[in-house]
Amino acid sequence: MSNVARVFQNPAEGMITFRGDLASRTVKKAIRSVAGVAMPPAGEIRGEWGRGVGWMSPDEVMVLVPYADVGSATARLNATLSGTHVLVADVSDARVCFRVEGGQAAAVLARLCPVDFHPDSFGVGTLRRTRLAQVATAVWRHDTGFDVICFRSVADYVQGVLVNAEQSVLRGALGS
Amino acid sequence: MLILTCPYCGVRADETELSPGGEAHLKRFGPGSNDEAFEGYLFVRENPKGVHFERWRHSYGCGKWFHAARCTTTLEVFGTYEAQTSEPPKAIREAISAKRPGWSWRDLS
Numbered sequence: 609m610s611n612v613a614r615v616f617q618n619p620a621e622g623m624i625t626f627r628g629d630l631a632s633r634t635v636k637k638a639i640r641s642v643a644g645v646a647m648p649p650a651g652e653i654r655g656e657w658g659r660g661v662g663w664m665s666p667d668e669v670m671v672l673v674p675y676a677d678v679g680s681a682t683a684r685l686n687a688t689l690s691g692t693h694v695l696v697a698d699v700s701d702a703r704v705c706f707r708v709e710g711g712q713a714a715a716v717l718a719r720l721c722p723v724d725f726h727p728d729s730f731g732v733g734t735l736r737r738t739r740l741a742q743v744a745t746a747v748w749r750h751d752t753g754f755d756v757i758c759f760r761s762v763a764d765y766v767q768g769v770l771v772n773a774e775q776s777v778l779r780g781a782l783g784s
Numbered sequence: 785m786l787i788l789t790c791p792y793c794g795v796r797a798d799e800t801e802l803s804p805g806g807e808a809h810l811k812r813f814g815p816g817s818n819d820e821a822f823e824g825y826l827f828v829r830e831n832p833k834g835v836h837f838e839r840w841r842h843s844y845g846c847g848k849w850f851h852a853a854r855c856t857t858t859l860e861v862f863g864t865y866e867a868q869t870s871e872p873p874k875a876i877r878e879a880i881s882a883k884r885p886g887w888s889w890r891d892l893s
Binding site for chain 2: 650651664665666668722736737738739744
């Protein structure tokens with residue numbers, strides 16, 4: 609029926625919140641050895657869901673690794689950076705990730721976030737933390753659509769508003 | 785609707801992504817100060833019609849506090865700047881002077 613966009617929950621993968629001095633060479637090297645990609649510039653993500661690094665704030669990145677590797681990745685970061693002032697926290701089970709795919713994926717998200725999702729201003733690899741309906745999220749664009757990370761406690765809500773927005777793009781807000 | 789550019793992450797953030805933090809550049813008067821100074825620190829605020837300096841927090845984004853200079857009547861934003869300063873930087877003050885000659889705010893002008 610609907611082919612404007614598709615909303616589904618991504619399989620669980622590992623997420624590690626990392627805070628520290630992102631400009632430091634030791635930190636960059638440690639992140640790279642765990643995530644397999646270089647430190648992204650501000651407002652961007654390198655890699656993809658399951659293996660990558662997303663820029664969250666001037667002193668915070670989200671390290672994405674396969675779910676099974678979270679324990680070893682956390683341990684490795686802590687070991688390489690012992691003595692450096694950093695925070696490494698496994699948040700894999702505290703967050704969930706949704707995927708919005710399809711030709712009108714940007715229109716679906718534009719109904720929920722105060723963000724210009726046009727490819728000229730929000731291209732592939734752009735990551736932005738923002739407000740999705742009433743909750744905090746991080747959104748990034750990849751080749752086939754968008755990935756949306758939110759707290760697991762609001763996962764049902766986010767799934768609901770995303771599906772509702774997708775239906776609204778299809779039929780109009782009043783469902784006619 | 786107010787749109788402020790976060791000086792830390794460069795995002796043009798909508799008002800709904802931000803949390804207001806009240807008047808900017810307050811000087812704290814704590815233990816050891818006299819009652820009048822303490823009262824001023826707690827309660828006395830500017831309420832200007834025109835140029836104003838405020839604190840905002842990019843709460844749905846990077847989470848950092850920053851400062852914004854704007855006009856309370858037109859909502860025109862003169863600029864935003866980082867929080868690690870006790871007074872507006874020269875560039876911001878010049879931007880305001882260019883658009884609102886003769887402006888004043890507390891002892892700034």
